[in-house]
Amino acid sequence: EPEVTQTPSHQVTQMGQEVILRCVPISNHLYFYWYRQILGQKVEFLVSFYNNEISEKSEIFDDQFSVERPDGSNFTLKIRSTKLEDSAMYFCASSDRVAPYEQYFGPGTRLTVT
């Protein structure tokens, strides 16, 4: 069964450093998303991406965040200057044109900012 993959599974970084989280969505999917989940809290939407551009973003997704689809398979989330409060699990998700609301999630990257 096709699945979303994410790397790395765990990233530890120092405050102020840049991090790039990587995702490979399901191959025939056209819609891509990033969500995050702070420990003990609910899953929160960050950004959606379609047709090589951001289609929607939340207020969490400020200027420190950016997304990119550098090639036909990868989808990345960059945090330019990490803060302690960026520590969370970051999930990538994807969906297809037929059922864009049925999103399939990757296993997540646990980001720890020290």
Add this chain to the structure above:
Amino acid sequence: RKEVEQDPGPFNVPEGATVAFNCTYSNSASQSFFWYRQDCRKEPKLLMSVYSSGNEDGRFTAQLNRASQYISLLIRDSKLSDSATYLCVVNTRWGYSTLTFGKGTMLLVSP
């Protein structure tokens, strides 16, 4: 009022029990509704979509009441493997596929 609100948990039930989860959503313009399951420190996994007519998948039955803005999930004959957190998820913006998650209700099924 929170966008998606769920029963606080955890629910502790014996194997074989029937358990029901409830969820309310605040935006009457919401279009699509789902139940996801999340195991500890894992990703959310789509369990089922929820339709106005109600739908069933094996031991799982989901119902939607648009007038009351209420969604439910019923699990019959609980298994140990059903232990997880159940997330009520709503698409709240027409034309966008963004999902809004509830905080989840934890289910613990014991032998």
